[in-house]
Amino acid sequence: MLGSRELVSRRLPYLVKQVQQKIVTAGGGNRHRWARHNQVLCAKGRNLRTVCTGPANRTERVFKGCFSRREHLLVQGAFGSSYFLTTERSGSAMAACSGNGITYLKQDEAVAVDEELMGPLGFSVDQLMELAGLSVACSLAEVYPSTSHPKVLIIAGPGNNGGDGLVAARHLHHFGYTPTICYPKPTDKVLYNGLVTQCKSLRIPFITAEELLAQPIGAFDVVLDAMFGFSFKGDPRPPFAAILNALKPPANPPPIVSVDIPSGWQVEQGDVDGGGLRPDMLVSLTAPKECARTFEGPHHFLGGRFVPPEIATKYSLKLPAYPGTAMCVRIPQTTTAK
Amino acid sequence: MLGSRELVSRRLPYLVKQVQQKIVTAGGGNRHRWARHNQVLCAKGRNLRTVCTGPANRTERVFKGCFSRREHLLVQGAFGSSYFLTTERSGSAMAACSGNGITYLKQDEAVAVDEELMGPLGFSVDQLMELAGLSVACSLAEVYPSTSHPKVLIIAGPGNNGGDGLVAARHLHHFGYTPTICYPKPTDKVLYNGLVTQCKSLRIPFITAEELLAQPIGAFDVVLDAMFGFSFKGDPRPPFAAILNALKPPANPPPIVSVDIPSGWQVEQGDVDGGGLRPDMLVSLTAPKECARTFEGPHHFLGGRFVPPEIATKYSLKLPAYPGTAMCVRIPQTTTAK
Numbered sequence: 001m002l003g004s005r006e007l008v009s010r011r012l013p014y015l016v017k018q019v020q021q022k023i024v025t026a027g028g029g030n031r032h033r034w035a036r037h038n039q040v041l042c043a044k045g046r047n048l049r050t051v052c053t054g055p056a057n058r059t060e061r062v063f064k065g066c067f068s069r070r071e072h073l074l075v076q077g078a079f080g081s082s083y084f085l086t087t088e089r090s091g092s093a094m095a096a097c098s099g100n101g102i103t104y105l106k107q108d109e110a111v112a113v114d115e116e117l118m119g120p121l122g123f124s125v126d127q128l129m130e131l132a133g134l135s136v137a138c139s140l141a142e143v144y145p146s147t148s149h150p151k152v153l154i155i156a157g158p159g160n161n162g163g164d165g166l167v168a169a170r171h172l173h174h175f176g177y178t179p180t181i182c183y184p185k186p187t188d189k190v191l192y193n194g195l196v197t198q199c200k201s202l203r204i205p206f207i208t209a210e211e212l213l214a215q216p217i218g219a220f221d222v223v224l225d226a227m228f229g230f231s232f233k234g235d236p237r238p239p240f241a242a243i244l245n246a247l248k249p250p251a252n253p254p255p256i257v258s259v260d261i262p263s264g265w266q267v268e269q270g271d272v273d274g275g276g277l278r279p280d281m282l283v284s285l286t287a288p289k290e291c292a293r294t295f296e297g298p299h300h301f302l303g304g305r306f307v308p309p310e311i312a313t314k315y316s317l318k319l320p321a322y323p324g325t326a327m328c329v330r331i332p333q334t335t336t337a338k
Numbered sequence: 339m340l341g342s343r344e345l346v347s348r349r350l351p352y353l354v355k356q357v358q359q360k361i362v363t364a365g366g367g368n369r370h371r372w373a374r375h376n377q378v379l380c381a382k383g384r385n386l387r388t389v390c391t392g393p394a395n396r397t398e399r400v401f402k403g404c405f406s407r408r409e410h411l412l413v414q415g416a417f418g419s420s421y422f423l424t425t426e427r428s429g430s431a432m433a434a435c436s437g438n439g440i441t442y443l444k445q446d447e448a449v450a451v452d453e454e455l456m457g458p459l460g461f462s463v464d465q466l467m468e469l470a471g472l473s474v475a476c477s478l479a480e481v482y483p484s485t486s487h488p489k490v491l492i493i494a495g496p497g498n499n500g501g502d503g504l505v506a507a508r509h510l511h512h513f514g515y516t517p518t519i520c521y522p523k524p525t526d527k528v529l530y531n532g533l534v535t536q537c538k539s540l541r542i543p544f545i546t547a548e549e550l551l552a553q554p555i556g557a558f559d560v561v562l563d564a565m566f567g568f569s570f571k572g573d574p575r576p577p578f579a580a581i582l583n584a585l586k587p588p589a590n591p592p593p594i595v596s597v598d599i600p601s602g603w604q605v606e607q608g609d610v611d612g613g614g615l616r617p618d619m620l621v622s623l624t625a626p627k628e629c630a631r632t633f634e635g636p637h638h639f640l641g642g643r644f645v646p647p648e649i650a651t652k653y654s655l656k657l658p659a660y661p662g663t664a665m666c667v668r669i670p671q672t673t674t675a676k
Binding site: 120121122123124126127130131134137138141170171174175190191193194195196197198201202203305306308309310322324325327 | 458459460461462464465468469472475476479508509512513528529531532533534535536539540541643644646647648660662663665
């Protein structure tokens, strides 16, 4: 069951957004009605956020109860009765939507999306990692051109996030960068060994964590943080803890580009103690995760252009449209989620 | 052993090209010397093409013998003694180079490159197919935008070329096209089944060969020919023979974009009987194959941005540089190879 806080934070902004869209698209008198309704919803939303602290089914009652019969019918008529049900009861996941109209996935949703892509939707991890890593490389190149930022340090963790980083390193080489890879805990699987071989065949140097920590991080023009992804929980272990310290604001690092999740952040709560990485750029993959709401850097991109409508519908994903044949797209900065 | 004709056709144009580059880059008196040498080489080349009909070792002797001692030293000094050895003796493959400075791979070389990429160079077929198919989709989009050419028919063969086509279909969908797939001989392997599942999850319609042949081919805005690739030998079997007939010039088809090899063409000799497909666009993958020398359509692109220096050196590949983060690049039209 979802906690009531989650329910409200996930359901209400989406509802508000839908109403706001109605205000824009509806004509004449209807527009005023929706505008009025929007005010009511927003006011109720603020109340709900402070009032609801009970279990989800209680929240649902409160959530429903705070609308008049007329309001209830209005909302139900516009969006269907499922908007008044909990995620579990309606049987459909519903990612939360923020002021920029973009949805954010919770950790379990991100895991579920990945499992669906690689299960019933027929993708192999090789394919997804290739497209994800390529989109990371393309995003980085949009903001930090190879002419001004040739020296890229890629720090790869042991999991899929690290794999995305290794793929990105290869593409960055082909894009004209001079990458250096730090991959302190290599995973002995065919896929990962292959990614390492591909990079080594391009003569991309691999350095150890010790070598990385022995030199000034400012020797690099940009750092690609591919240590931990959406499966991360708990505290970083050695040598990543020391590497993270070398990338935190007091160390005055070069621009940091994080893959999907700023490493060390909690996937949903973000940088809980406030002392973690402060990346300049975040490349969300497939869809942003909850922690991206608190990302304050100037560059937020989306990559992973392979989401089929099943996934988009099931998780009510609202994502920016990719232009042309681009592998990445800039996500507009959020206005409410700060 | 190579036949002498192949030796000459592969070695001499490359040598000539090298000399021509010397003419451009050398300064002052040297430039004149190389220009003179170029004339000698070209004249000898013409003679060699008609004279040499014996086995490779005899051709090598003739090839060496037709230079004066001074010329021999000049060439050897400039390019190394390996230019006077057969491919087998020098131990290095050397793809042939045409007037546009681009190299062309023979069938066995293309097979060998693929085996190296997927063997010692650590790539999986999933990765290579994903990048190849993506580059095909990007190339097509460069020439036939989705706004003017939304309806793309993808005809996929049973092998890797068909797999590239299925990947391209998926990306074309994401790029805003309305693809239709004809995949008459599906391959029952995990990779191919996955590619089909991915396309079906995007609701891309699959039609049978009979359905394809029952409707006017002009109903589509562009046809992606992904039937046969560089492994193709012999004659096309049903239902591909009939499909090919529906795409030949007398049927007045829409623009055809061929993946790597125009289907039905021989990989090295091209359209031997002159009655095959006349694609408007060819997307060569990794490097063009020999038959691309005779491609006369207006649009020749290169895709597959993953060639490591080992491969480029081993096969003396001369390929155009990809711009920025592009997955494809236009190949300038050849001036001598027609």
